[in-house]
Amino acid sequence: ISTNSSTTDNKANLNINDWIPKKETYSKRYYEILEKRKELPVWKQKEDFINMVKKNQVVVLVGETGSGKTTQIPQFVVDAGLISPGKMVGVTQPRRVAAISVAKRVSEEMDFELGQEVGYSIRFEELSSPKTFMKYLTDGMLLRESMGDPTLSRYDVIILDEAHERTLSTDILFGLIKDILKRRKDLKLIVMSATLEAGKFQKYFEGAPLIKVPGRLHPVEIFYTEKAERDYLEAAIRTVVEIHKHEDEGDILVFLTGEEEIEDTCAKIQREVREGRLAPLKCLPLYSTLPIYQQSKIFDSVKERKCIVSTNIAETSLTIDGIVYVVDPGFSKQKTYNPRSRVESLLVAPISKASANQRAGRAGRTRPGKCFRLYTEKAFQEDLIQQTYPEILRSNLASVVLQLLKLGVTDLVHFDFMDPPVPDTLIRALEVLHFLGALDDEGQLTKVGTIMAEFPLDPQLSKMLIESSERSCSNEILTISAMLSAPNVFMRPKDNRLEADASKKNFDHFDGDHLTLLNVYHAFKKNGEDPTWCYENFLNHRALKQADSVRSQLARILTRFKLQLVSGDVNSRQYYQNIKKCLVAGFFMQVAKLEKKNIYFTLGDEQQVIFHPSTGLTRKPEWVIYNEFVLTSENYIRTVTDIKFEWLSEVAPGYIKQKSFPKKTKEAIQRNLKYTK
Ligand code: ADP
Numbered sequence: 001i002s003t004n005s006s007t008t009d010n011k012a013n014l015n016i017n018d019w020i021p022k023k024e025t026y027s028k029r030y031y032e033i034l035e036k037r038k039e040l041p042v043w044k045q046k047e048d049f050i051n052m053v054k055k056n057q058v059v060v061l062v063g064e065t066g067s068g069k070t071t072q073i074p075q076f077v078v079d080a081g082l083i084s085p086g087k088m089v090g091v092t093q094p095r096r097v098a099a100i101s102v103a104k105r106v107s108e109e110m111d112f113e114l115g116q117e118v119g120y121s122i123r124f125e126e127l128s129s130p131k132t133f134m135k136y137l138t139d140g141m142l143l144r145e146s147m148g149d150p151t152l153s154r155y156d157v158i159i160l161d162e163a164h165e166r167t168l169s170t171d172i173l174f175g176l177i178k179d180i181l182k183r184r185k186d187l188k189l190i191v192m193s194a195t196l197e198a199g200k201f202q203k204y205f206e207g208a209p210l211i212k213v214p215g216r217l218h219p220v221e222i223f224y225t226e227k228a229e230r231d232y233l234e235a236a237i238r239t240v241v242e243i244h245k246h247e248d249e250g251d252i253l254v255f256l257t258g259e260e261e262i263e264d265t266c267a268k269i270q271r272e273v274r275e276g277r278l279a280p281l282k283c284l285p286l287y288s289t290l291p292i293y294q295q296s297k298i299f300d301s302v303k304e305r306k307c308i309v310s311t312n313i314a315e316t317s318l319t320i321d322g323i324v325y326v327v328d329p330g331f332s333k334q335k336t337y338n339p340r341s342r343v344e345s346l347l348v349a350p351i352s353k354a355s356a357n358q359r360a361g362r363a364g365r366t367r368p369g370k371c372f373r374l375y376t377e378k379a380f381q382e383d384l385i386q387q388t389y390p391e392i393l394r395s396n397l398a399s400v401v402l403q404l405l406k407l408g409v410t411d412l413v414h415f416d417f418m419d420p421p422v423p424d425t426l427i428r429a430l431e432v433l434h435f436l437g438a439l440d441d442e443g444q445l446t447k448v449g450t451i452m453a454e455f456p457l458d459p460q461l462s463k464m465l466i467e468s469s470e471r472s473c474s475n476e477i478l479t480i481s482a483m484l485s486a487p488n489v490f491m492r493p494k495d496n497r498l499e500a501d502a503s504k505k506n507f508d509h510f511d512g513d514h515l516t517l518l519n520v521y522h523a524f525k526k527n528g529e530d531p532t533w534c535y536e537n538f539l540n541h542r543a544l545k546q547a548d549s550v551r552s553q554l555a556r557i558l559t560r561f562k563l564q565l566v567s568g569d570v571n572s573r574q575y576y577q578n579i580k581k582c583l584v585a586g587f588f589m590q591v592a593k594l595e596k597k598n599i600y601f602t603l604g605d606e607q608q609v610i611f612h613p614s615t616g617l618t619r620k621p622e623w624v625i626y627n628e629f630v631l632t633s634e635n636y637i638r639t640v641t642d643i644k645f646e647w648l649s650e651v652a653p654g655y656i657k658q659k660s661f662p663k664k665t666k667e668a669i670q671r672n673l674k675y676t677k
């Protein structure tokens, strides 16, 4: 075979078996799975699909969730001989969990070891080898790869999966790849989606043909509540128990919004089952930071009834067979961005009708099912919007704009967005980058901006890191950034909350939570990363190991740019001050000022907030910096640290002197500026 087969013709003639490793004998499991795979709806269209992809550069494929798109189509692409030696088919997923889980499944289907021929890549974690020809990766990672490899030359075929989700990264990839396709006639793109927004994709890719995989959904009976539920968690638990008591066999899927809520609910359901002496029920959580061995448990078949309590992941990204009952409280965590106040937050918000219907569909995969909506029919009809807005319309675009500028896309106004963001959002993004020193007055990328783009982090975090080497605390800021990027390290088991909280106090730093994270990491290293020590101190060993790995990866980037890894003298007065100044240098847009008693207002958007109960900061300093704005029953700020106003004017003078600030913010700043002088 020819190794420089870069033209389409050559590829079509290439016999894939010549270079894709083929086994003499496959395992028994391989054949078992193969039989199941052949029953998937996409198999009926294998020939059609292969013909269509061979003839066209772009193909749009839609099919119900569970029809086999994510797991089978990349294998069809390989079977069609579309991947030349040394090249790959890349499949994007909006979610980390999906990328890992599907890569694992497909490597089993092909009888390979995960990470060899079939690999995955998510932020801070890559499992692949020189042999890899099929890679599942988050859309964010492919976007990042494009920065180092602007024509995505390592790929012969790219599959943008879950396109209907319209995540920010997928939307940007649409624009970038559309442009690459003009330059690389040998590159093929397959856009896959669950719901029927296909027309929009076809139009965007100028008449790309559509292939529809017919669904095979069984009818799903839908139930609503009579009245609005006051507490959806309580209602969800009650509904699960009722199903378990009164309904025929079949697994249950409950949609909730986040890790804590899910773990809590699982525990409560288990308790009700135990105390009510009901038949055994296997309750399994599913969310993005769940370790991989726990994730795969949801696919294991067990004797007892399963109840999976999941985030949106189970809506379209992962298909779990055997679900017959769906419990849908009607909420999910969604990003919102207010360009006026520049605040992006992750809020629990009502889902769309399209989501509600997808969720219901999960009940009818294997046989007729039931969906229990924990809201009224009237609410469904009148309150839910038709379709969730694309993320690009509700995100802070600073990070993406920085990456685009790095890619040389300077004319953002004329970038080929499928749905262009409102100009205000783009202007705000440029402004934020300017405040952070990533752009100069002409809007050109500065040296700092170029380096910032290299970090797989939000611009605020990367700015903080770059600043830290000048303020002799890069070792400490590396740790804090890594800890903020890893899953939460503090464990609070339900039966042991008080003890866990008491244990956390041992690490608490007088000045606030960012520094507490630093203490925890130091203690972890000092105790030789010992899992038992972690367990005894209510710390999540896995999360700490992950933070440690993230830390080394970030350190490598700093070193690459010749930024020093340094620490100051712990006993000097400047030691903590320098660290905190770096926090301010990155997060000056997330500052809150004390208003009265324990109530703060956030600078800029003037939200009334209180400290999240998890904070270790027991004082109420006049000014604090926070990492996250969380809205649950209250407006909380989480991970807060005491700062001084003077530092704001020192590190972000442009920001605090803005004319466009609302009144209260302006007044507070004016008063303090005078006072400072
Ligand atoms: P789609 O992308 O169209 O939603 P998938 O390709 O993800 O469909 O899934 C097709 C089928 O493969 C599922 O219905 C399920 O039977 C099976 N499957 C997928 N992932 C796993 C897994 N991790 N374990 C067991 N079966 C799986």
Ligand code: MG
Residues within 6 Å of the ligand: 066, 069, 070, 071, 161, 316, 317, 318
């Ligand atoms: Mg899929």
